[in-house]
Amino acid sequence: MGAFTQGATIDWLGFGAAILLIELTPGPNMAWLAGLTLTDGKRAGLAATAGIAIGLALNAALAAVGLAALISLNHPLQHMLRWAGAAFMLVLAVLSWRDGNVDVARPVTAQRNFGAGIVLNLLNPKAFLLFILVVPPFLSGGALTISQALLLAAISVSIATAVHLVIVAMAAQAHVWVSNPRRTRIVRRTMAVVMVGVAAWFLIE
Secondary structure (H helix, E strand, C coil): CCCCCCECEECHHHHHHHHHHHHCCCCHHHHHHHHHHHHHCHHHHHHHHHHHHHHHHHHHHHHHCCHHHHHHHCHHHHHHHHHHHHHHHHHHHHHHHHHCCCCCCCCCCHHHHHHHHHHHHHCCHHHHHHHHHHCHHHEECCECCHHHHHHHHHHHHHHHHHHHHHHHHHHHHHHHHHCCHHHHHHHHHHHHHHHHHHHHHHHHC
């Protein structure tokens, strides 16, 4: 996606509907946010949501200036990002399992969840490539400009963030039940196993 003098005609509604359907499909962000909010509460979920939003925004902005096209052609770089993302998710899985070993819930800083949200999405090559794959079917009559690409990116991130906030709100309702130390331990360990699955998802996808 580069800068062109003539802007394309965009099916904004169709693009928004497509992004919504994609975001409603279970993925690593959804699983992580649900498990994190269940064990650590709404504040942790909101911090992670903010980090994810920034990570997605950076990905979309980079796609708008053409970096995603470069990544799509550079398979070693794709593999490097994928393995780095899987390794980072495994680190989070170990931390979650370790936190489940204590009898009293261990407080986790909002900064850690915020940073993890950013890193996870920057290390996911699919997040880069998805934007440039979804946009073209909704264009006609010209080339996409940088300003149009950035606006599409803003719409995509806004829809994703809205979905994530709903997930956090729903999981927060069950946090009170999970806050019992024994139940928290079980959920944290379950979350660790889910994170291992997400790491595998990074590699398989």
